[in-house]
Amino acid sequence: MATSPREKSWQLQLLLLPCVLLLGALVIYPALYSIYLSLTNASLVGVAATHPRFVGMRNYFRLFADAEFWNSLVITFWFVVGSAVIGQFVLGLTSAVLLRRPLRFKNLFNSIILLPNAVPEVVAGFIWISMLAGGEHSTLNRIFGVLGIPPVRWLEQLPLLMIVIANTWRGIASAMILMMAGLSSVPPEVLEAARIDGASPRQIFRFVTLPLIMPTIFLYMLVSTVTTISIFGFVYALTRGGPGNATEIVGVYIYNQSFTAFQLGYGAAVAVVTLLVSVAIGLVYVRALKVQV
């Protein structure tokens, strides 16, 4: 019996054509061009703007020799693990699971959890400045003050933790939405069968649901890792990468090292290296979650 007949594969490719064209022109070409730029000293100002020179691997040498870059990779690692892999995922999955039950106020819960994701990045930055900065003026310290705890300089003492928490706050909804879509693809008959067989809810979740939504989880991990790695504005507004380099994630590093002087070449080089690291991470996810793409 014919399943996906090979002779119809050109039709399938035709379905994909509009995507390929649009992505090719507006996403892939600029990215490839950026990779080319990483081998030049291109800039938006100065002589290098109109007469960029090919400099080969010089940007990369500078990059690899810079301890601050390696530090930014480590910081980014913790940032991603803390907020995307753990924070957003756990809270998002929990919300998605719980909100499938017949509860009251579902709309309210859903809307509130969505808000941090819906607020524009500029405002989100100010929100967290208002929460954490300003000593006794900050909202968090005000709340703690009511409980009798003296004000803490949050962004000074626990900067990395703070940006992890803030970014978790920002992304719960994306995890929740993806998980909701994933959970809705689990056939009820399978769950029914498991329950009839006497499995406890915990066992059903671990051995039936979880494997079935693994592709969605993989997708979430991949996408959120990539998105979190490329975060810049939010963290920059809060800490500028400080104190010291404690919160200098890759995006902030790129900005501090290249875009203050509008140097596109160096920024592109860092981006390329980050891209390679992401590829490696992607492969790790594929192995760890045992998915077939």
Place this chain on the structure above:
Amino acid sequence: MSRSKTVGPKLFDRDGVAYVTLSLIALFCAIPFLWVILSSFDGNASLFLRWPSPWTLNNYIGIFVREGGARWFFNSFLVVGTATAIVLLFSGLGGYALSRMKVWWKRPFLYLIILIRVIPPPALIVPLYKILLTGNDAVGSLVRSLVSPESVRPVMQVFGLIDGYLGMILVFAAMQLPLALWIMKTYFDTIPHDYEEAALVDGANLFQRIRLVITPLALPGLAAAGLFAFISAWGDFLMPLILVSSSELQMLPLGLFRAFLRVQQIDYGFLSALAILYMLPAVIAFGFARRYFIQTFSGGVKA
């Protein structure tokens, strides 16, 4: 079907635990917004949480009366809405294709498009701008040869790639397409081929199969993809700022930056009020899309 309507793993035995957990999560999400809400009604809003004094609606009213609020909303809706529609269409078809096809370049393509997002937008803007400008010049010449000189400007505002609706729509669609394609492909992977085969046996061609069988099944995936695309494009500010210049085409992000009055002076009241209004469409879109998430497989192959 007997049993409860919703399907889901029953981890907690009592609804009470569910309510408490959800409330804690919701509280975590909501507390930072206290400042935004209070500031938006504050005639003298500051960066720090304070009780509004004086209480006023001027911030909200000012958005529409003093500034071009209505225009911004309209433009943002138009651009983001159209882009989302394009994304839904392209990713629905493309995701299905990616799921069912077996070509060697499938995996590299998929990884390429998603991992590319790691490259910071400022690095991409320069080549993107160049390519749009070249395209814009081509469109411009075409338009100038077809319409009278007075109409060139308005037509270019619609079809132009730089400083035109079309350019913004295409850029947004292109930016959201990678994730949407992944979502749809992943989703289609979970739909067994049985349904299509049954339709195939019944003599349906590809497009009939898509329309009658696949699309209804794909709705939760489409809802997720569309929602992500909408929210992400709605919140993007870099592209509208760089690509739009005419005041008639300005979108909401510019409105937010209008709050930056002077070098160190920001109108927090205006910013907060606009932020509140800004979030509403996303919440509404979510409410609208949500009902598709709880859809389950109705009927089956045995039907």
Place this chain on the structure above:
Amino acid sequence: MFNKLISIGFTLAAALAPGLINAETIRIAEHRQARIDALKTVVPEIEKKYNVHIEVIEYPAPEKDFLTKLLTELRAGNAPDIINAPHGSDIADMVAAGYLAPITKELKAWDGYSQLFDVGKSMVTGKDGEIYALPAMLDVMELYYRRDLLEKAGISTDQPKTWAELLSRAKEIKSKTGAYGLLFPAGLTWGTGSFEEGFRLLIVGTATPQIASDDGKLNLSGQGVKDAFGFYADLINGDLMPIQPLLEPEPWVVPKYEMFPAGKLIVTTGGSWGYIYDWGSQSKSPIPNVTQVVGTWEVPGEKGGQYVLVDLNGPWAVNAKSPDVALAKKVLLELGSVKADVAYAQNLGNIPGRVDAAADPNFQKLTELVPILDSLKAGAGTYLKTAEGFSAVSEGIARATEALLRKQTDAAGAQKILVEYVKQVLGDDAIK
């Protein structure tokens, strides 16, 4: 190329066809509502004078985004005809990239040229004698102090004459009133302000007052830089300036908008806009009677001398790739008219770049600004020459002062941080 020929052809046809002569359009880039409002007051006149249609293009306000958009467009050749740069130091970078059209001839032939302050003229004239920017408005920076509180505490309100005197005055303030004696912006979160409103005011008073040297290299290893950092270190280590707010985002909010009006900070650096927008009629927490209560001192030099630091504010320039450069230049000069200058002064609190603005009745209403303009007339006004790469210097100074704020290093160490950073970003040969 071909497309360009076609569109040129059509434009020419449209222009030459009888009855189809439309007024040409000149596009001007501007950002921030206050500036746009000022600009729009003079647009109708310019349109009538040259029979031209002027379109004001609004750019996003935060500088980072403003420059990203502007520079992208300049590079692609698609920028508006007339632009302005947020800082005078950006002009040098743009000139080196070939983005701007020289206006030397037209400026010198202009009737307003003789009215421009010399300091403005010097700032826009490059090494080769070419001028690329119009110094329509100026930032004037000095020290601002609470005269009422000093008098109350019995501390002298005389102009401090050296750094040492300024420091000892600050210490006196601290011991007699308990308040912070002097604020010089510093640190990362203050961004470019650490350089523009802080470091710059110090370096001009040292033995090596200029950072940009004639061969294009940056002079950052000299004694003057080290001494300036030393001054910061003295302020910080002596607890004479607030430190904690400067380590957090939006660092100016607490010191300048809360502490200074409340009297917890007595002296701070600032610009002429402070009289109107920080503490005056347009501010959220105004100080009553601000021109009486708040006085100005010039910034003393290290060993003597008094300096008023002047910088270009939003200097106007012409896009070299503008379709009609000649017309753009004419419109540009109109933006330096008395009327335009005064409109900007009203909206922003900056000082007009022309002497004859003082006689304008609308300017005279800005009583807070009149004395500052007068002091420029009297010849005050020092400036820092700019060169390519100043944005990296600015960031380097933010980093160096951040380390000082955190007491992680001393003056020599701070200088090292600055030099290392600039070398990293611009290359070793950028530094002298």
